Amino acid sequence: MADQNTLRVLDPTGTLSIATDGMAERPDSLAGKRIGLLSNDKLNSEALLDAIYDVLAERFDVSTSHRINKGDASRPAEPEFLSDFSNEVDVALLANGD
Amino acid sequence: MTANRLNSNSIEVANAFEAIEAYFERGWSDGLPIVPPTPEAVAAALEAVKLAPDTLLGVEPIKGAVITAEKAAINAVMAGCRPEYMPVVAAAVEAITADEFNLHAITVSTMGAAILLVVNGPIAQTLEINSGVSAFGPGHRANATIGRAIRLIVMNVLGTSSRDGLDKATLGHPGKYSWCVAENEASLPWEPLHVTRGHNINDSAVTVFAGLSGLQFGEHEASTPEGILDAFAQRLYALGPGSHEVVLVVCPEHAEHFARAGWSKAQVGQYLYENTRKPASEWANAGMPSGVRQENGAEPGSGGEELASTLRTPESAVPIVVGGAGGAWSSVIPMWGLGAKTKAVTRLINAVR
Numbered sequence: 459m460a461d462q463n464t465l466r467v468l469d470p471t472g473t474l475s476i477a478t479d480g481m482a483e484r485p486d487s488l489a490g491k492r493i494g495l496l497s498n499d500k501l502n503s504e505a506l507l508d509a510i511y512d513v514l515a516e517r518f519d520v521s522t523s524h525r526i527n528k529g530d531a532s533r534p535a536e537p538e539f540l541s542d543f544s545n546e547v548d549v550a551l552l553a554n555g556d
Numbered sequence: 557m558t559a560n561r562l563n564s565n566s567i568e569v570a571n572a573f574e575a576i577e578a579y580f581e582r583g584w585s586d587g588l589p590i591v592p593p594t595p596e597a598v599a600a601a602l603e604a605v606k607l608a609p610d611t612l613l614g615v616e617p618i619k620g621a622v623i624t625a626e627k628a629a630i631n632a633v634m635a636g637c638r639p640e641y642m643p644v645v646a647a648a649v650e651a652i653t654a655d656e657f658n659l660h661a662i663t664v665s666t667m668g669a670a671i672l673l674v675v676n677g678p679i680a681q682t683l684e685i686n687s688g689v690s691a692f693g694p695g696h697r698a699n700a701t702i703g704r705a706i707r708l709i710v711m712n713v714l715g716t717s718s719r720d721g722l723d724k725a726t727l728g729h730p731g732k733y734s735w736c737v738a739e740n741e742a743s744l745p746w747e748p749l750h751v752t753r754g755h756n757i758n759d760s761a762v763t764v765f766a767g768l769s770g771l772q773f774g775e776h777e778a779s780t781p782e783g784i785l786d787a788f789a790q791r792l793y794a795l796g797p798g799s800h801e802v803v804l805v806v807c808p809e810h811a812e813h814f815a816r817a818g819w820s821k822a823q824v825g826q827y828l829y830e831n832t833r834k835p836a837s838e839w840a841n842a843g844m845p846s847g848v849r850q851e852n853g854a855e856p857g858s859g860g861e862e863l864a865s866t867l868r869t870p871e872s873a874v875p876i877v878v879g880g881a882g883g884a885w886s887s888v889i890p891m892w893g894l895g896a897k898t899k900a901v902t903r904l905i906n907a908v909r
Binding site for chain 2: 463464465466467468470471472473474475476530532533534
């Protein structure tokens with residue numbers, strides 16, 4: 459309790475009910491890895507991903523690429539969509555765009 | 557006693573001025589001084605709306621931010637709300653957390669939408685929410701503080717602010733400080749917004765829109781619905797084709813002409829839908845591809861002679877009557893992303909729960 463000479467005031471911030479995982483473990487090497495390219499459907503996002511993939515393919519002995527587009531930049535991908543994607547790839551690149 | 561059931565952490569400060577500075581320092585303000593949310597003030601707000609502190613008003617669907625009545629009340633007190641404004645704040649929280657409003661996207665996007673609250677029904681008069689002269693302007697406590705409460709809730713409870721970098725708006729929007737009006741129901745030529753959206757005329761309700769900056773225009777010569785709507789049409793062309801929702805702010809002087817001619821909202825939408833069409837090629841040449849050709853499998857932006865309207869459907873036009881008598885100034889308020897991925901949401905206001 460605040461005494462007569464002080465004022466007690468309340469914290470306006472809230473809590474998030476969705477748990478956030480930390481960063482995924484980084485691979486030691488990209489050699490032989492399947493690269494996933496996840497576009498958020500923003501303008502130029504696929505071009506950006508392709509350009510990054512080209513650099514990776516040039517520098518590292520990556521295995522394959524797997525491209526998908528989640529189709530709506532304003533909402534998260536559906537869990538099933540990500541589950542299928544994660545089974546197809548070892549590492550994933552996500553692109554913003556505009 | 558409600559004050560004893562509050563769960564939020566608290567800080568102790570010497571006085572109200574120190575509280576104001578402490579909230580600035582913690583990033584808990586919108587840049588303006590806040591009213592210190594003491595337990596007693598927050599309890600009074602909750603008692604006015606007859607809600608227990610832990611009542612869940614909404615959960616933002618993507619980040620999972622939990623908005624309890626207590627957190628809403630703390631932010632409402634900070635915004636300067638009187639306790640009796642809480643029913644409007646509570647209903648607005650329910651509205652903005654509806655999935656179709658897409659709150660997370662509209663608050664973090666570079667496009668920088670603000671949340672427009674339109675209040676209908678008897679509570680607007682009871683709380684003196686301005687719908688008349690300078691309705692979108694300053695000077696009215698209910699308008700200023702209810703709108704501000706919603707923004708503080710977004711900043712503090714969702715944690716979405718430009719200060720921490722989650723609000724990425726390129727330009728921002730002055731309506732992000734506060735953007736709350738009542739519909740000018742005394743000047744309506746047709747039914748109020750909340751009735752169009754399925755509620756009874758004696759209900760009170762709040763409708764939320766993810767609005768971009770409005771385009772105000774004067775049309776002082778036209779005295780027919782068609783003439784006034786032709787002026788609206790010029791502003792709709794600027795938005796490009798295919799708005800899913802767009803708010804038409806009709807001032808009372810313009811509204812009188814619709815009343816005299818006996819026009820309905822449906823006629824307004826139908827007229828604009830039919831009379832703001834251009835060939836896809838013209839839209840494409842103006843740098844605003846209509847999507848008509850893409851849907852037919854052609855390259856984006858190629859455009860043909862198919863007609864595409866500024867409105868996706870006649871119902872995409874959402875007329876509201878707002879403003880003071882005198883002056884023929886109306887406005888078009890575009891929605892975030894032309895309303896494709898956000899939808900207006902209406903919720904009933906329960907004066908006492």
